[in-house]
Amino acid sequence: MKIELFNIDCMEYMATQPDNAFDLAVVDPPYGRNEHGGIDRTRSVKQKNGNILYCSDGGYEKKDWDRAPPKPEYFAELARVSKHQIIWGMNYYDVPLVGGAIVWDKVNDGSHQSQCEIAYCSLNNKVNIVRYMWRGMMQGESIHNGTKQQGNKRLNEKRIHPTQKPVKLYEWLLTKHAKKGQKILDTHLGSASSAIAAHYFGCDFVGCELDSDYYSAAQIRFDEETSQLAIFG
Numbered sequence: 001m002k003i004e005l006f007n008i009d010c011m012e013y014m015a016t017q018p019d020n021a022f023d024l025a026v027v028d029p030p031y032g033r034n035e036h037g038g039i040d041r042t043r044s045v046k047q048k049n050g051n052i053l054y055c056s057d058g059g060y061e062k063k064d065w066d067r068a069p070p071k072p073e074y075f076a077e078l079a080r081v082s083k084h085q086i087i088w089g090m091n092y093y094d095v096p097l098v099g100g101a102i103v104w105d106k107v108n109d110g111s112h113q114s115q116c117e118i119a120y121c122s123l124n125n126k127v128n129i130v131r132y133m134w135r136g137m138m139q140g141e142s143i144h145n146g147t148k149q150q151g152n153k154r155l156n157e158k159r160i161h162p163t164q165k166p167v168k169l170y171e172w173l174l175t176k177h178a179k180k181g182q183k184i185l186d187t188h189l190g191s192a193s194s195a196i197a198a199h200y201f202g203c204d205f206v207g208c209e210l211d212s213d214y215y216s217a218a219q220i221r222f223d224e225e226t227s228q229l230a231i232f233g
Helices: 010-015 072-081 168-178 193-201 212-232
Strands: 003-006 023-029 042-047 052-055 083-087 100-105 114-122 127-131 185-186 203-208
Touching: 003 212, 010 072, 010 203, 023 072, 023 168, 042 083, 072 083, 072 100, 083 168, 127 168, 185 193, 193 203, 193 212
Parallel strands: 003 203, 023 083, 023 185, 100 127, 185 203
Antiparallel strands: 042 052, 083 114, 100 114
C-alpha cells in the first residue's frame, strides 16, 4: 500500500499520467459557491430533546479557490486518467455526468446549509443514499448509525478545511465502490479525509492539493491519524 500526497496543481499532475492510470477517482472539486472561508458560521442548533447546542465556526482564513467550478478540461482529463469516477457536487457543474449518483444526507435539519450533497458515480446507474450527521460538534456515531450523535465530542474528527468531508464517508465510498489494492486518485485533497480512509481501507492512493497551507495541514493530519492507527493496531 502506497499513499502519496503532493502539493501540486492536479492538472499538471494528471498530464504526467497515462490513460487509465487509476482504478477510481474520488474527488471533491470546488463547487463555485464561495465556501472558501472568511465567513462566521457560528450557529445555535436545537436538538430533538429540546437542548440547544452552539456550533462555533472553524475560523477558516478567507481564500479564493471556490469562486467557480472547474472547467470542462478538468473533467475530460479526470476521465482520461481514471477508469471510474465519483465526483462530489455534480449538480453544480455544467458538464454531462450521465450515470449513477450518491446522495449524502448530512442529517442537519434546521441548519442554514445544504442538507444533502450529491456525487456522480460512473460505476452504475443507481441512486444510493448514505446518512451521516455532519454539523459542527454534532457528528454521527458510525457510518451505519449516522443519524445518532456519538456521545464523546472529544472523538470528533478535527476540522481543518471549510468544506471538509468526514473520513467515515470516504470509508463508506471505498467499501462500496473500490477493492483493496486498487489505485485511487483525489485531485483536491483538502483535509486529507480521503487519504486517511484509503490508509484504513488498504489501497494505493495519490492526493493533489494546490494550496500550500491546506497541504501542510493535511499532511500533519494524515501523519497524526496514521501514527495513532499504528500505535493502537
